[in-house]
Amino acid sequence: MEDRIRIRQLAEHAGSDVVLCGWVRQRRSSGSKLHFMQIDDGTGRVQVVVKKGNVPDEQLEAAGKVPFESTVIIRGSVKEDARQLGGIEVAATEFQVLSAAVGEFPIGKKEHGVGFLMDNRHLWLRSRRPQAALRIRAEVIRACREHLDGRGFTNVDAPIFNSSAAEGTATLFPVEYFGETIYLSQTGQLHMEAAAQALGDVYCFGPTFRAEKSKTRRHLTEFWMLEPEMAFADLNEAMDVMESMIGSVVERTLTNCRPELDALERDIAKLEACMPPYPRISYSDALERLKGTDAEIPWGEDFGAPQEDAVSAGFDKPILVHRFPTAIKAFYMKPDPDQPEVVLGCDMIAPEGYGEIIGGGERASDLAYLEHKIAEEGLPKEAYEWYLDLRRYGANPTAGFGMGLERVVAWMGDLGHVREAAPFARTMSRTFP
């Protein structure tokens, strides 16, 4: 189909004759002599007019009864028409059915349950909403990568297979590996710390896996995570990168995905309000804000969704909450030298109830401290020897963070649930199609 024009590019061909291919998404007939149809080729949608006299009669007849989701090849002239989608319309001079759909397309105009739609995800993808969500996802990925690449970061992929289950196997998926049991990675952080000692500023961006028994609108068992890590950088620099990168994501989504945001009926103003700088508040300050609310917790307890939602509800943009209690955070986080009861970590919480989208901070660089923590938490030291090597040979302040892609995409598109932010979402009960 080398001479076909993609629908995205049709406007460039106004006044010309073109060939286009696509699926019949909608049809409206005015008697038997005039058919209007919406053709989608994946790059966009256009109205095609098939009219008696313009095409042979048998083609006119075919156009009047072609089932939805059949593929068609259309030759016609591109006309500017401000009333139409994309400002253009195609008057067909030839209408060929390439492959007629076999029976009725399972996804119709009526309301379907989520289970049915997810069972038919391979077909549901063709609907406007998934199309828009996935285009936004692709834009978010590009925005993140180009932002980091432009700042000199090197993309280094973390391994998925890991023989050590250093932090315990509770949330790890076991894999049968040539007769042994190994585990799927749930973070690339430790490997990125090693890579940062070799390449300075690095990031990995790939799927990660968590065997959490969570059935919430924020959880998938398989999700993509972006994990930048910087040698010779502290918490403030990590927060600066989080902020500028998310700022770039918001800006590019608004600039490059306006039709998709409109298709999703996303409130644009709420997204426009999300340009940096973002408020930076400490965990202790956040707790003050929770006092007297249903989400109030005593100092020392971790945030859950109610706390994230309640704290972020006071702001119309993402917020950075830093310096959580040392006792509730991972052993590798660096205690604040000025107040060792808190660590130099930071979460970014999205507005509109989308919760934590980033977690990170400065890593403990002191060998003795890490050895002490590993012993204190009863972790298997031998599994961490390689990680401790990074402190034996040239320790330095290293900082980084992990961004959950699906959560950011769900927020951008106001999708409500992360399962719509993944092409083929995996949850506790779904690994198909």
Added chain:
Amino acid sequence: MEDRIRIRQLAEHAGSDVVLCGWVRQRRSSGSKLHFMQIDDGTGRVQVVVKKGNVPDEQLEAAGKVPFESTVIIRGSVKEDARQLGGIEVAATEFQVLSAAVGEFPIGKKEHGVGFLMDNRHLWLRSRRPQAALRIRAEVIRACREHLDGRGFTNVDAPIFNSSAAEGTATLFPVEYFGETIYLSQTGQLHMEAAAQALGDVYCFGPTFRAEKSKTRRHLTEFWMLEPEMAFADLNEAMDVMESMIGSVVERTLTNCRPELDALERDIAKLEACMPPYPRISYSDALERLKGTDAEIPWGEDFGAPQEDAVSAGFDKPILVHRFPTAIKAFYMKPDPDQPEVVLGCDMIAPEGYGEIIGGGERASDLAYLEHKIAEEGLPKEAYEWYLDLRRYGANPTAGFGMGLERVVAWMGDLGHVREAAPFARTMSRTFP
């Protein structure tokens, strides 16, 4: 370290005073009053001169005995010096040891075995060769993504978790998934075909997993694969995209990674010879070329490494071998209408013995043909119902391919073995660190 200058950017600061951080990679002393050291911060390397009188005496003394791979903070003035690495040198006015290495760095100047180096991959990464290989890898990833993004492709990530083991479990890794057994994906192709019907031109780019008991220099159990898929496209268009994309990879590697290619002592001329167009020869023509050689095979047998090497040895650039026998190829490949004993598939074989780097072609679009093949090969039809839906509702010529990232990177850098093309390579016997 907000005011530090990254070594990559030092040349922009010639004549200025700067702060830089990094690891001590080499040191050479001229008596006790003058020390030359190579400092690397991951972004580059520079020679720093620590001289009596320029720094306090205790700092001079520290510089004379600081162990390799210690981290240091240096204040000094940037001087242009054409004899030095990068054309610059830093004259230290302050020399602080941030963290002295504990004992001798495991990787020294002497030759180490590969096993030892892979056991210490987290430290080996700091050596010039892995640094260069990983920077090339990052450039190849960017080149591929930007090439496809620039042509209107949408990045759609394929799922890793799959409950169906449609083509048999022989080379699949089983995962224990909340009490059930599922499998890790070894290709995103089928899902990309569904995505192409929704978004036109798409690609996935992520890790894939194959439980092959292959211990060769071309095999990893975990490797990254780029899989573009195009609706309304035939074999020729797929070959065009393969060719232009690999052409872009070669060009960008040559343009943007010259220091890395030099560090790897890569023969630049051989890479420069690899610009498109690439020869396109049929399987049958390739067999003619093998006649009388050790690699000769009868018509109908599949290529192995000996055939790939022998055929490609006649060319100084990648070649496209198309139209392999139908009987040896996957059921979903489209038979050539002019000669159904071959399929409209194509492999790209890299020069210099790097073997198959791409495999792909046009997919069978006929529902009855696919149903027949699935029955003929004894595959479980129910596992393919969703895939067959793509032919029931708007079949069309769809074409695509899969590119093995590590093989392309190994070829670009002439690395000899794919394990050097991955940050933390996984093989049958290695899943650590």
